Amino acid sequence: MIKKAKKISSNKISQIHTGVLVLENKTIFKGVGIGYQGTATGEVCFNTSLTGYQEIISDPSYAGQIINFTFPHIGNVGTNKQDLESDKVWTKGVIFNSEITSPSNYRSLVNLDLWLKKNKIVGITGLDTRGLTNHIRDKGAPKGTISFSNKGNFNISKLANITAKWSGLNNLDLAEQVTTKKNYIWSGFKTWKKETGYLKNKKNSLHVVAIDYGIKKNILRYFSDLNCKVTVVSCKTGAKDILKLKPNGIFLSNGPGDPAATGKYAIEIIKELIKNNLPIFGICLGHQILALALGAKTKKMKLGHRGANHPVKNLIKDNVEITSQNHGFEIVRATLPKNIQITHKSLFDNCIEGIRLKNKPVFSVQYHPESNPGPQDSVYLFEEFINNIKKNAKKKRS
Numbered sequence: 001m002i003k004k005a006k007k008i009s010s011n012k013i014s015q016i017h018t019g020v021l022v023l024e025n026k027t028i029f030k031g032v033g034i035g036y037q038g039t040a041t042g043e044v045c046f047n048t049s050l051t052g053y054q055e056i057i058s059d060p061s062y063a064g065q066i067i068n069f070t071f072p073h074i075g076n077v078g079t080n081k082q083d084l085e086s087d088k089v090w091t092k093g094v095i096f097n098s099e100i101t102s103p104s105n106y107r108s109l110v111n112l113d114l115w116l117k118k119n120k121i122v123g124i125t126g127l128d129t130r131g132l133t134n135h136i137r138d139k140g141a142p143k144g145t146i147s148f149s150n151k152g153n154f155n156i157s158k159l160a161n162i163t164a165k166w167s168g169l170n171n172l173d174l175a176e177q178v179t180t181k182k183n184y185i186w187s188g189f190k191t192w193k194k195e196t197g198y199l200k201n202k203k204n205s206l207h208v209v210a211i212d213y214g215i216k217k218n219i220l221r222y223f224s225d226l227n228c229k230v231t232v233v234s235c236k237t238g239a240k241d242i243l244k245l246k247p248n249g250i251f252l253s254n255g256p257g258d259p260a261a262t263g264k265y266a267i268e269i270i271k272e273l274i275k276n277n278l279p280i281f282g283i284c285l286g287h288q289i290l291a292l293a294l295g296a297k298t299k300k301m302k303l304g305h306r307g308a309n310h311p312v313k314n315l316i317k318d319n320v321e322i323t324s325q326n327h328g329f330e331i332v333r334a335t336l337p338k339n340i341q342i343t344h345k346s347l348f349d350n351c352i353e354g355i356r357l358k359n360k361p362v363f364s365v366q367y368h369p370e371s372n373p374g375p376q377d378s379v380y381l382f383e384e385f386i387n388n389i390k391k392n393a394k395k396k397r398s
Contacts, residue, residue: 018152019124021066021095022159024143027135031127033148034100035116039159041166042066042092044144045328046133048307052371053112054083057121060178060214061284061326063090063256064169066146067306068132075100078108079115082192085216089119090178090256093146097129122146140302141328143168169328170300173264174257175213175285179235186210186230191221204229206389209247211235211269213255213262213285218370222382223251236265239272249279249389252286254368259288259298259329267293274362279388281381282364284327290364291355297335301351304328305366311347312354312367312378320347321378324371331355331366361388 019033023044046068047056053074056067074096100113116123124146136142145163147154189198201224208228210220213235223230231245235255242250250273255262262285270293273280282290288298305325312323321344331352336342344354344365356363363385369378 016152018150019127019146019148020154020156020159021124021127021132022145022147022156022163023135024163025139026160028156029124029127029132031095031124032099033123033150034096034113034125035094035123035148036120037148037150038120038122039145039147039162040066040092040122041143041145041162043141043169043328044068044132044136045141045304045306046070046136047326048309049324050308052083052308054079054115055085055218055371056326057091057094058083058085058089059216059254059326060086060090061254061256063174063178063214064092064172065256066093066095066144067091068095068129068136069097070129070133072097072129073101074098075112076103077105078103079110079112080107081109082107082198085218086178086214089121090214091121094121094123095127095129095132095146096123096125097127099125122148124148137303141304170258171261172257173261175235175255175262175266178214178256179212180232181234183231183233183237186220186224186232188224188229189221190224191218201225201227203227206248206386207231207246208249208251209233209242209245210251210253211237211242211286213253213266213289215253215255216368216370219251219253219283222370222379226382226386228386235262237269239269242269242273243276247278248393249281249385251385252280252282252290252364254284254286254326256285258300259285259292263289263292274357274360277360277392279361279385279392280363281385283368283370284366287355287364287366288329288331290362291331291336291340294340294357295335295337296340297332298329299332301328301330305346305348308371310367312344313347314344314354316343322375323367323369323378325367327366361392
């Protein structure tokens, strides 16, 4: 295994190494380049998941980020067309500990390395991912530049300058980059089953409008499971245009970037939707923006939460859920208005993982109930949203 490099002043790295990662404090990690030959800059974070690497890399919430996978064996099951969370991959780069081996899975269509090339994702393998993870744990998620060149010649000073000039995720609105450019109706496919693959929903008894801040396809599939027609709209679609679609409920999606930056346009839209007493459900970035619309504030976390085994306590049911998470911002507890109830908290650091409005059918969670990396502890949240919609419909009829 190639060990972490110390800070160096040389402008070149040995040609043995075809990949390099340069952090903002000029710490250098060397390795072997994989995927797309090129250079990319982003925030370097780590993900502790043991499975689901294709879903992770294709999650739009990772826009502007370079993912360091702590699990060493990434790529064993190859890639396929079914596990994509988005039609376009927004992740800046990936870092693996071990060389990608030949895939061994009946669903595999393309080797991960070729898939990374196709999607223009720069990667490095063969470096000390544990050392990098410890660096992030101790110093916080840094800005970094990842580069892959078969020639193995890197201008470290230039890469360090690129890293230094990048603004970082604070105050960066990435939702407007990843959102759909054209409103559309979801195809209706349900969640994947081993026996049948993806079946299509033929019952559209309810209509959900999903505001796309970087939505994952599996969220849409869960709404299809629950017999919903889903209209996906751009993150800047006004409240009046959303209401013209006559939705039974509003969904606020996950997404990348700083929620406060996205909130510059999203807050007023959500406030107007809340006034109309429609049931609202938010996940991840949608959870944070909802909190902003209700009067709270958000802040950047030192590390963030990214993994598939995060324990969250449900304060209403008094039980613990094992959850999948991917976020680098959180709600500031001290800023929550009195009409908001905290429903979930992290058992890692006690940060807020769920809220609800006390007097209206409006709630959200920080984690990803649709991910199901093994546990399916949080799927009930979709059902709660649908129940809110049905209760709201009864009130209108009475």
